[in-house]
Amino acid sequence: MKIAVASGKGGTGKTLVAANLASVLSKDVSTTLVDCDVEEPNLHLFFPSPVTTADVTVPMPVFDPEACNHCGKCAEFCRYGAISVLPNRILFFPELCHSCGGCMLVCPNGAIREEPVRIGIVTTSHPSNRLTLVTGILDEGQSHATPIIRAAKEMGGSSDLIVFDAAPGTTCSVVETVTDCDACILVTESTPFGLHDLSLAYEVMKLLNVPSGVVINRSDGEDAEVLAFCRSHGLSVLLTIPFDRGIAAVQNRGELISRKDRAWEEMFAELYARCRTLVGVHE
Amino acid sequence: MIRLAVVSGKGGTGKTVITSALSQMLPNYYLLADCDVDAANLGLLLAPKRIHREPFHGMNTAVIDPDLCTLCGKCSEFCRFRAVDHNKEGFSISNIRCEGCGVCAFVCPEGAISFTSRIAGEIFLSDSAAGPLVDAMLVPGAGNSGLLVHEVKKIALAQDRKWEIFLVDGPPGIGCPLISTLTGVDAVLIVTEPSISGLHDLKRVVKVAMNYTTQISIVINRYDIDESMTELISEWCSDKGFPLIGKIPFDPWIIDSVRNCRPVTRIDTAPGARAIQEMADVLYRSVGVK
Numbered sequence: 001m002k003i004a005v006a007s008g009k010g011g012t013g014k015t016l017v018a019a020n021l022a023s024v025l026s027k028d029v030s031t032t033l034v035d036c037d038v039e040e041p042n043l044h045l046f047f048p049s050p051v052t053t054a055d056v057t058v059p060m061p062v063f064d065p066e067a068c069n070h071c072g073k074c075a076e077f078c079r080y081g082a083i084s085v086l087p088n089r090i091l092f093f094p095e096l097c098h099s100c101g102g103c104m105l106v107c108p109n110g111a112i113r114e115e116p117v118r119i120g121i122v123t124t125s126h127p128s129n130r131l132t133l134v135t136g137i138l139d140e141g142q143s144h145a146t147p148i149i150r151a152a153k154e155m156g157g158s159s160d161l162i163v164f165d166a167a168p169g170t171t172c173s174v175v176e177t178v179t180d181c182d183a184c185i186l187v188t189e190s191t192p193f194g195l196h197d198l199s200l201a202y203e204v205m206k207l208l209n210v211p212s213g214v215v216i217n218r219s220d221g222e223d224a225e226v227l228a229f230c231r232s233h234g235l236s237v238l239l240t241i242p243f244d245r246g247i248a249a250v251q252n253r254g255e256l257i258s259r260k261d262r263a264w265e266e267m268f269a270e271l272y273a274r275c276r277t278l279v280g281v282h283e
Numbered sequence: 284m285i286r287l288a289v290v291s292g293k294g295g296t297g298k299t300v301i302t303s304a305l306s307q308m309l310p311n312y313y314l315l316a317d318c319d320v321d322a323a324n325l326g327l328l329l330a331p332k333r334i335h336r337e338p339f340h341g342m343n344t345a346v347i348d349p350d351l352c353t354l355c356g357k358c359s360e361f362c363r364f365r366a367v368d369h370n371k372e373g374f375s376i377s378n379i380r381c382e383g384c385g386v387c388a389f390v391c392p393e394g395a396i397s398f399t400s401r402i403a404g405e406i407f408l409s410d411s412a413a414g415p416l417v418d419a420m421l422v423p424g425a426g427n428s429g430l431l432v433h434e435v436k437k438i439a440l441a442q443d444r445k446w447e448i449f450l451v452d453g454p455p456g457i458g459c460p461l462i463s464t465l466t467g468v469d470a471v472l473i474v475t476e477p478s479i480s481g482l483h484d485l486k487r488v489v490k491v492a493m494n495y496t497t498q499i500s501i502v503i504n505r506y507d508i509d510e511s512m513t514e515l516i517s518e519w520c521s522d523k524g525f526p527l528i529g530k531i532p533f534d535p536w537i538i539d540s541v542r543n544c545r546p547v548t549r550i551d552t553a554p555g556a557r558a559i560q561e562m563a564d565v566l567y568r569s570v571g572v573k
Contacts, residue, residue: 045480100386105361170421192324200423
């Protein structure tokens, strides 16, 4: 089973949910946790252990000045504006390049080849016997997150149980993470921001046809609007985590509430059981 | 006009609450843009009145004409984005995955692939009490958020330049929407929180922001949730020479004001509001606003 944890709004507690869920599950079964929030990955802070590192590269064009006759076909083809051909030289803007390979295909002179360029890394560690953590990390200054997410998902392999921690938002990074998942946990908070962004994230799950349920985090009891939204959209509330300075203090220091408190361990086990029901109902 | 972006690296640290408060500190001063186009929330607090809307077209995406397609599979072989789906009905392009590069159309021997424009979102220009606001709504699941950020800023900057401060509510993260947000700014305010994740993400966003400006200030929100983490972040700021210009306490009154869809203003007296006002004074002095 592949479970994604997503949110729309940032800082609602995706990492708290993913880290505790995977930690609890890995007591009994082999579990892989994949950090797909590659712009700001945080899961590794909760599971410090030695990592192995692999570079993530994307192919980028290299221009052979001898073979190039400045015909400009590459620049004309590139839809991202990554190439400018001047009478005597070529300007290439790597931050705009999507690595589609088109320039190389259209060059009539064979003057373009591709070379791998590093944009980030994927690290793998084994914080406990049955837990594998895979983290995608975009290099600072790079802009394309999806190739890193793809690499991290591939590295996560095909374990029976995988938990993916998604980036905030509703666009490419989230789509890349949630695609092919069996279920998605949407983490929200009871504010107009939380609700607004939950409704957007829910639209993405509908589009991708991934069954989803909701975790309300930092609940101070004022949940009526979120609950009404869930009811009217047929979303089940899988877990409610109260606002509690104690929980915040544990989380803020990189520790796990499910390790500190037996009751939370049981609640995260129950969260998994409810995710399974989500999938069953869907089928 | 001073261009000031509020960013955070980590999501949910309080960018929007602080941006909305900053917009209330001086009368008739602001041109506002919400560059968190995935999940734009600034408008929820500023009660803007929409005066103009326009569609946002992302990249054109590929469409296969099934009558011309001979199922040769070349498009699928050359597509680097795994956007070509193949099933019993033949080949088709996934709108979500297609990045519009044009390679499939180039390699198709039958000329069966064309490109169509799609509406990927909408951009809004509004009036608010603080000044004009430009924000946007990306179609959920659509790509091109970096491009939409660029468009939002372009439309904002096409407005009258009489405003003293171009105030931008940024996206979380450090990837393309953030880079698009930071391009051309004069100063950056980074909002962090006293957690191990907050500090980790702060370091990464600072590294990116330094490519765009030297005027970087940092504020810790909800600092009293964990005073020892706050201490750690303060030490890091002073080690690296970044001014820590404020510490805002956790204040349920601020959550209430968000629930009531209103920004913190200069006349508010709650402790959180006061701390934001003091931080704003320091910030505005440091970027040269009189």
